[in-house]
Amino acid sequence: MRRQLQDLVATMLRPGxxxxxxxxxxxxxGVSRITxxxxxxxxxxxxxxxxxxGKGTFVSHGLVRSTLHLASFNEDMRAAGFEPSTRVINxxxxxxxxxxxxxxLGLAAGEAAYQVRRLRLANGAPVSV
Incomplete structure (x- = not known):
């Protein structure tokens, strides 16, 4: 099934x-839903x-590998063909x-830290908090 989907993506569909x-x-x-x-x-x-x-599954604009660095969200989303945005929740x-x-974190002992909670979106659809 995987190979059939790969062929479908490669021959019938375009990125996005x-x-x-x-x-x-x-x-x-002719296969099961789990397959x-x-x-x-x-x-x-x-x-x-x-x-x-909430939107569906789409053909990627290219292979994106996240390396878990803080500035990667916007870069990764743009590389995948999506328009990234962020909303500060708290x-x-x-x-x-x-x-x-x-x-x-480079803080002195007992020094307070700041906490920011953000909603990350791709083309307006939430993808992470």
Whole structure:
């Protein structure tokens, strides 16, 4: 099933195109829903497809590998063909962190830290908090 979906993506769809729904794929290929979901998950993990909650699954604009650095969200989303945006949910002073965390953050012992909670969006759809 995975290979069939890869072929579909490579020959019939372009970057940014929506993938058919799970039921349609199930009927078209004569496989179970779990098989379809597993194949889609594999292709999402490989970077060939991108899932956007509440919107669907889309053909990726290219393989994006996140390296978990703080400035990567906007770069990663743009590389995948999405317009990133951010909404601040809450910004406040937090309790002083534990000694090891304070040292890592470059704070003096007992110095307060700041906590920012953000909603990250891709093309206006929430993707992370």
């Amino acid at each position: 195109d929506a993938l058919l729904g799970e039921r349609q794929l199930e009927e078209q290929f 379809v979901r597993r194949a889609i998950s594999d292709l999402v993990q490989d970077g060939a497809l991108v899932r956007i909650k 910004a406040s002073t937090a309790e002083p962190p534990a000694a090891a965390a304070a040292e890592h």
